[in-house]
């Protein structure tokens with residue numbers, strides 16, 4: 001095991017969309033329409049096509065994709081934004097953070113590391129940002145974590161022995177699951193987890209607004225800042241009003257001009 005203490009999340013952008021050009025051409029030919037756009041970003045093209053389908057405005061009206069999507073955001077035509085999707089794999093975050101993350105229901109899908117199946121004896125722990133600033137508090141926090149780490153390993157082993165004796169008919173995999181599901185009850189919120197998150201741009205925007213705010217918990221706020229940077233790079237037009245700013249508290253936050261589209 002490397003350093004068991006984590007101070008920063010990692011975000012892996014694993015998936016983005018593509019446009020199937022032949023099918024777009026087929027649709028335009030079938031309907032006798034023309035359509036050109038000035039963006040090469042698939043998510044932005046798909047959103048523009050979705051919006052233009054509503055009014056059959058292909059080849060008409062606003063010229064640039066940025067201008068087109070600005071109008072979608074300003075007029076709160078939010079359902080159009082649900083057609084752009086990104087898949088992120090997030091590691092180095094605490095169970096406290098993911099408990100807050102999974103409260104975001106609309107437009108998200110989640111797959112998270114299971115503490116019933118995975119042995120957490122060698123788990124890593126996320127140091128809360130406040131304790132990263134203060135050596136004395138961090139040392140006290142770390143001592144507590146080390147106590148829990150030992151307690152979990154000992155309890156898991158004792159529980160496993162008990163389950164084997166009490167339920168000898170269970171297959172070994174089930175026995176391990178039963179022992180871990182009981183022993184995990186003493187694991188702290190700081191325990192590291194990994195979560196695969198798929199979200200559409202409407203959902204990501206709402207998440208960035210709520211969790212990138214200075215009112216949010218610091219760990220999830222810094223994650224939102226990181227995700228905001230990634231999504232802005234991915235799609236400068238869909239996230240054109242999302243800004244990362246430095247706050248008087250010394251940390252960055254996310255500001256979204258078009259609130260809750």
Ligand SMILES: Cc1cc2nc3c(=O)[nH]c(=O)nc-3n(C[C@H](O)[C@H](O)[C@H](O)COP(=O)(O)OP(=O)(O)OC[C@H]3O[C@@H](n4cnc5c(N)ncnc54)[C@H](O)[C@@H]3O)c2cc1C
Pocket residue numbers: 103104105106107206210211215216217
């Ligand atoms: C600073 C902060 C502090 C918080 N503190 C607490 C706390 O102390 N305790 C706590 O329990 N939670 C707390 N929360 C969580 C919060 O209440 C929300 O559960 C979380 O932010 C997800 O937001 P959401 O429901 O808007 O998101 P989503 O579930 O993604 O929903 C998006 C939007 O869809 C609509 N929607 C979704 N589901 C429904 C529905 N069933 N009915 C009607 N409309 C719906 C709403 O307009 C909603 O805003 C806190 C959140 C923040 C940002």
